[in-house]
Amino acid sequence: MRKKPRNIPYDHDWQRLSKRFLRVHPMCMVRGCGRQAKHVDHIVTVRAAPHLRLAWSNLQALCRQHHSRLTHAYDRGRLCGACDVDGLPLDPAHPWAQLTQQEAIAAVNCKAPLDPYYAANLKRGWVRGEER
Ligand SMILES: [Zn+2]
Secondary structure, eight states: OOOOOOOGGGSHHHHHHHHHHHHHOOBOOSTTOOSBOOEEEESSOTTTOGGGTTOGGGEEEEOHHHHHHHHHHHSSSSOOSOBOTTSOBOOTTSGGGOSSHHHHHHHHHOOOOOOHHHHHHHHHHHHHTOOO
């Protein structure tokens, strides 16, 4: 029987690094959260930037709730439910962000993926409580 292939992005090096990161950052880094951090999040996803998989500067410690919420909102190739303080969507490809009706219609019918670095910058800003 063949052995199941290892999950490369979450190998031994990752386990060691994430444990060390949580020792240095024991609390969720979302401003005002105050819960214990249980997860280490890749700000730019491993899929988008495999070379940043073990980069300390690409990591943030999060509680389970915020990790789940941020992954859903920012890491799936579209911004889902991520909005500014006025409730307007952050996704520049969202139909509401288009200048003309024709562009809005085109945006509705387009399934272009979001730039993962743009999403990562928004996610990082959200965690740090930066102005949106
Ligand atoms: Zn949190």
